[in-house]
Amino acid sequence: MFTTFLRTVALGVRSLLLHKLRSFLTMLGILFGVASVVAMLAIGEGASEEAQAKFLELGSTNVIARSRKPSADSDSSAGMAARNARGVIYGLTFKDLDVIRGTISGVERVVGVRSVLKPTAHGSRNVEARLSGTTEDFLDVARVEIDRGRFLTTSDNLRRANVTVIGEEVRRQLFPFEDPIAKHIAIGGESFEVVGTMRSRGGASEKNFEGSDEDKVCFIPLATMETRFGFIDMQRSAGSRSTEQVELHEVRVRALSLDAVPDVAQAVRDVLKRLHEKDDVEVIVPLELLRTVEEQKRIWKAVLAAIAGISLLVGGIGVMNVMLATVTERTREIGVRRALGAKKRHVISQFLVETLGLSTAGGAIGVFLGIAIPFVVEHYADMKTVVRWDAVGLAFGISALVGVVFGLYPAMRAASMDPVEALRHE
Amino acid sequence: MAVSELGDRTDNAASAGGSAPHGEERPVILEARDIRRSYRMGDTVVHALDGVSFQVRQGDYWAIMGQSGSGKSTLLNLLGCLDRPTEGAYLLGGDDVAQLDDDDLAEIRGQRLGFIFQSFNLILQLTVLENIEVPLFYQGIPAREARERAQRYAELVGLGGRTHHRPLELSGGQQQRVAIARALVNEPLVILADEATGNLDSATGREILGLLDQLHLQGRTIIMVTHDPNIANRAEWVLRLKDGKIDRIEPGGKHPEGVRTPERH
Numbered sequence: 276m277f278t279t280f281l282r283t284v285a286l287g288v289r290s291l292l293l294h295k296l297r298s299f300l301t302m303l304g305i306l307f308g309v310a311s312v313v314a315m316l317a318i319g320e321g322a323s324e325e326a327q328a329k330f331l332e333l334g335s336t337n338v339i340a341r342s343r344k345p346s347a348d349s350d351s352s353a354g355m356a357a358r359n360a361r362g363v364i365y366g367l368t369f370k371d372l373d374v375i376r377g378t379i380s381g382v383e384r385v386v387g388v389r390s391v392l393k394p395t396a397h398g399s400r401n402v403e404a405r406l407s408g409t410t411e412d413f414l415d416v417a418r419v420e421i422d423r424g425r426f427l428t429t430s431d432n433l434r435r436a437n438v439t440v441i442g443e444e445v446r447r448q449l450f451p452f453e454d455p456i457a458k459h460i461a462i463g464g465e466s467f468e469v470v471g472t473m474r475s476r477g478g479a480s481e482k483n484f485e486g487s488d489e490d491k492v493c494f495i496p497l498a499t500m501e502t503r504f505g506f507i508d509m510q511r512s513a514g515s516r517s518t519e520q521v522e523l524h525e526v527r528v529r530a531l532s533l534d535a536v537p538d539v540a541q542a543v544r545d546v547l548k549r550l551h552e553k554d555d556v557e558v559i560v561p562l563e564l565l566r567t568v569e570e571q572k573r574i575w576k577a578v579l580a581a582i583a584g585i586s587l588l589v590g591g592i593g594v595m596n597v598m599l600a601t602v603t604e605r606t607r608e609i610g611v612r613r614a615l616g617a618k619k620r621h622v623i624s625q626f627l628v629e630t631l632g633l634s635t636a637g638g639a640i641g642v643f644l645g646i647a648i649p650f651v652v653e654h655y656a657d658m659k660t661v662v663r664w665d666a667v668g669l670a671f672g673i674s675a676l677v678g679v680v681f682g683l684y685p686a687m688r689a690a691s692m693d694p695v696e697a698l699r700h701e
Numbered sequence: 702m703a704v705s706e707l708g709d710r711t712d713n714a715a716s717a718g719g720s721a722p723h724g725e726e727r728p729v730i731l732e733a734r735d736i737r738r739s740y741r742m743g744d745t746v747v748h749a750l751d752g753v754s755f756q757v758r759q760g761d762y763w764a765i766m767g768q769s770g771s772g773k774s775t776l777l778n779l780l781g782c783l784d785r786p787t788e789g790a791y792l793l794g795g796d797d798v799a800q801l802d803d804d805d806l807a808e809i810r811g812q813r814l815g816f817i818f819q820s821f822n823l824i825l826q827l828t829v830l831e832n833i834e835v836p837l838f839y840q841g842i843p844a845r846e847a848r849e850r851a852q853r854y855a856e857l858v859g860l861g862g863r864t865h866h867r868p869l870e871l872s873g874g875q876q877q878r879v880a881i882a883r884a885l886v887n888e889p890l891v892i893l894a895d896e897a898t899g900n901l902d903s904a905t906g907r908e909i910l911g912l913l914d915q916l917h918l919q920g921r922t923i924i925m926v927t928h929d930p931n932i933a934n935r936a937e938w939v940l941r942l943k944d945g946k947i948d949r950i951e952p953g954g955k956h957p958e959g960v961r962t963p964e965r966h
Contacts (some may be wrong), residue, residue, distance in 0.1 A: 278843070282844065293826050608824050611823075611824065611835075613807065614781065614783060614810060614822075615816065615835050615836040615839065615883070616807055616810050616836050616839040616840060617807060617811075617839045618803070618807040618839070619804070620804075621839055694783045695778050695783045698818070698822070
């Protein structure tokens, strides 16, 4: 039984090889259909995985409020009022922090962060690093890992201690050969003792989605920052100079659970709307962004499925068309085989095997191409791609299914021919 | 389907054919009993065969003659189990073919019949040996055995050295030899030859007819359809059809005098 099947397959392959060009052209439709589906899925999967990784980096239970410089539009109206001798005043305040902490339920942690760029130096080496003032809770709301030493403590803030925890990039540039722990570095003219170092957060993509280097950072106690540097930040740009006053650049709110995130997000938005007339605060909810990405992914997949369906349908019709022509062309052969003892099912399996051979060969080459294309894209377009093997299997399976579905009719037609008529066929 | 046992054909073969001793009755292996076949063409019914009866005994060599439209092809299709009679019974090896379904007919064709066509009807993408193997393939005979049998019959028809050629690389006579080997390979009850020399020049045609004579002498049962009286004369019996009826059955050139006379209906 099995050897009969193998011989039928061998026979089918030989019939296909008899018309190499025709067979190749016929399988092209399915080939491109499968290749495009596998490739597009890989690229889409890569893109959404990249986006998801970025948002997960922010913490899925977090709600993040950020200070935002009011646009020129609002600057000219309400924003004008806030302009005083010291420059533009905007953004989150300690009051916001207290209100959020005091009035919103379902919140586990509320952490304020103030970030400015400061020149940082050790001996003759120096680097322009982001200086972030925060509290010990920051560890709970961000993906930060201590490599050596410790993070900031409650007492660091209470004592307004001049201590700092440095990022991997800062360590690499300031202490290429020595152990930084207990050394002193100069940040913005003040001396800070290094109490800890952080693991690299960068990995392959060194920039986070804000574009700043996650590893080029120094953490100091928020209270220390307030005392040593104040809230006024001077910026020089192209011959002009401007000053800004921002108390806090970021407030990270961590909800108790994923389920609480939407309510917490809404509450944070409401609170900040009440406290800020100007449009100088934005609220980022990583979970919402994640959901958006997932939604986009779902739409992408639906579109792909439609494209795949159409292209495989077209490919299948092409295969069926050729097989119908083949059946007509080989009418005499069918008659002879029937006269020599072939039953209808023999004829059906003979033609079905040929159609299956065409469609699965097309599917196999298509899968190969579909896997190769993402590699090329990844290499030349610098995009992450993920080839999912279940998608590959599905695409190939569908190509085989196309073979059966579109091969059945020509095969049945061949089998249902009257042997007498078939033998008479010229 | 119950394929009835036929006994060992080769046993009988020794005593069959032209050398059969007088008086010995060889078994009837094919019998037509009042076969009718009609077609509906529009509003009219055409009676292609209108009550045909005859018996063929093992080892017989028959020729069927008749003008076109006489029902020759229809009769051949019925004898070849490619078609079923509208009425009447057709017994082949004891089974009434008229009662069988499509699959059973295919099995009967594969096991009990050998076909030789006017236009050879070889499968062009297959080699000589593979062409000969085709009937065995559909009977599920293992590849190795099929290969051996095909080789044996290729040699029998004188094509032992050309077994890996394709049909189009052979002459017409050689192609017909392949077809004959293919008709023999399943060791059928009856060989049906339809104008087997129609597409060949006369010299090659004679060779092929000689081969058929030889097969007959070896005890094989042959029924051939022809329009050529000279060819028909090589058979033992000549059945003449006219308007779907048997005009007459007469002894042919090879008729062993006095063996028997087929009963007339």
